[in-house]
Amino acid sequence: MKRLGLIVLSLLVACSFAFAGGSSESTGVTVTAAPVATAAETETATTTTTEVPDEFHIGIVTGTVSQSEDDLRGAEALIAEYGSVDEGGMIQHLTYPDNFMEEQETTISVIAGLADDPLMKAVIVNQAVPGTTEAFRRIKERRPDIICIAGEAHEDPGVIASAADLVCNNDFVSRGYLMVNTAHELGCDTFVHISFPRHLAMETMSRRRAIMIETCNQLGMDFVDISAPDPTSDVGIAGAQQYILENTKNWIEQYGENTAFFCTNDAHTEPLLSQLLEYGGYFIEADLPSPLMGYPGALGLELGDVAGDFPAILERVENAIVERGGAGRFGTWAYSYGYTVSAGLGYHAINVIEGKSELLDRDDIMAAYGKYSPGAEWGGSTYVNVTTGTGLRNFMMVYQDTYVMGKGYMHITDVEVPEWCYTISG
Numbered sequence: 001m002k003r004l005g006l007i008v009l010s011l012l013v014a015c016s017f018a019f020a021g022g023s024s025e026s027t028g029v030t031v032t033a034a035p036v037a038t039a040a041e042t043e044t045a046t047t048t049t050t051e052v053p054d055e056f057h058i059g060i061v062t063g064t065v066s067q068s069e070d071d072l073r074g075a076e077a078l079i080a081e082y083g084s085v086d087e088g089g090m091i092q093h094l095t096y097p098d099n100f101m102e103e104q105e106t107t108i109s110v111i112a113g114l115a116d117d118p119l120m121k122a123v124i125v126n127q128a129v130p131g132t133t134e135a136f137r138r139i140k141e142r143r144p145d146i147i148c149i150a151g152e153a154h155e156d157p158g159v160i161a162s163a164a165d166l167v168c169n170n171d172f173v174s175r176g177y178l179m180v181n182t183a184h185e186l187g188c189d190t191f192v193h194i195s196f197p198r199h200l201a202m203e204t205m206s207r208r209r210a211i212m213i214e215t216c217n218q219l220g221m222d223f224v225d226i227s228a229p230d231p232t233s234d235v236g237i238a239g240a241q242q243y244i245l246e247n248t249k250n251w252i253e254q255y256g257e258n259t260a261f262f263c264t265n266d267a268h269t270e271p272l273l274s275q276l277l278e279y280g281g282y283f284i285e286a287d288l289p290s291p292l293m294g295y296p297g298a299l300g301l302e303l304g305d306v307a308g309d310f311p312a313i314l315e316r317v318e319n320a321i322v323e324r325g326g327a328g329r330f331g332t333w334a335y336s337y338g339y340t341v342s343a344g345l346g347y348h349a350i351n352v353i354e355g356k357s358e359l360l361d362r363d364d365i366m367a368a369y370g371k372y373s374p375g376a377e378w379g380g381s382t383y384v385n386v387t388t389g390t391g392l393r394n395f396m397m398v399y400q401d402t403y404v405m406g407k408g409y410m411h412i413t414d415v416e417v418p419e420w421c422y423t424i425s426g
Helices: 065-082 104-116 132-142 172-185 203-219 236-255 266-279 295-299 310-323 337-353 362-371 419-423
Strands: 057-062 091-095 120-128 147-153 166-170 190-195 222-227 259-263 331-333 378-384 391-400 402-404
Touching (some): 065 266, 065 337, 091 104, 120 337, 147 337, 166 172, 166 337, 172 203, 172 391, 172 419, 190 203, 203 419, 222 236, 236 266, 295 310, 337 362, 362 378, 362 391
Parallel strands (some): 057 120, 120 147, 147 166, 166 391, 190 222
Antiparallel strands (some): 378 391
């Protein structure tokens, strides 16, 4: 498989997620996808807008500040640019419950209720938690004209792709290899994976974990599974975070300071970072990476004066990390993934409705992402079902280059992901 490269075009990054050998001369991009399925590609019908409406609304549903702040801030960026529906603008932003697993019917109602607006033309859910598929089905039953887009879907790819017109997730296949490989390059000999049963029941996370295990085996590293409380369980966010605070020091003493830690849940990130800064260990990047993911709280930083300015945010976080002696041990993506997905998919939907973009065109999607991550290096692959060998044309997977505080970019977009990574199931 060819590896990908990316050339930045001024402030917009446009890249294409093409099948092997594909490239876009117009953008100066060559991006390699996962091995192409031999079976016929499964396609979901694409919503096509033939006439631009005089007025339309875009709905976006995210988690709350406590569960997924970056996703919410991306929605706020859209509102700042296009205005809120409540004030005569274009964007309608809603949030689903923190305890979305126990309040799934509420989540479905919140998402599906956007179809009540006769001007609604697209609905984006980021993160697309369980219940999103059913909500999209209800929307399509009533309003087939509404474009349904899922960002970072929690439901299995084949499930969400059957109801969504477009799904955009982090590249769990490539990252399963790249995060461990980066830890190895930084001198780590152990990789600790912190999760819980609900997450490990997801195909995306279970496959990534399986790839991480095999990568550790190939690189001569130890892989350690740790089960932590689910923040959506009875213990709540506070109880889940307390568990991390109470145990991280013991884990470092047990596995050594040359251990890289990874957690699959956003709420676990801040307490984990605070303890690693105190006692040692490495953190390559978050499950949904961002310089805002856990770092401000762990470092006690106030970033209100640089809100939305990710180069400035990254610089401030990096300076604080280096001052605390963490240079070379803590990484992230330079631009928030959650923020970019919310804002980028909203912008993409607007362009599609206005006839400026094609819904499933990889160049168009990444140009929209690029508006909110100028200069970032992106990579990615195409989702392929390991069992059936079938690809999903409407399921895009992406990742951004890893930036290590005090060290710089790791240039992982130049690293070749082995073919065997695409053959491992969870």
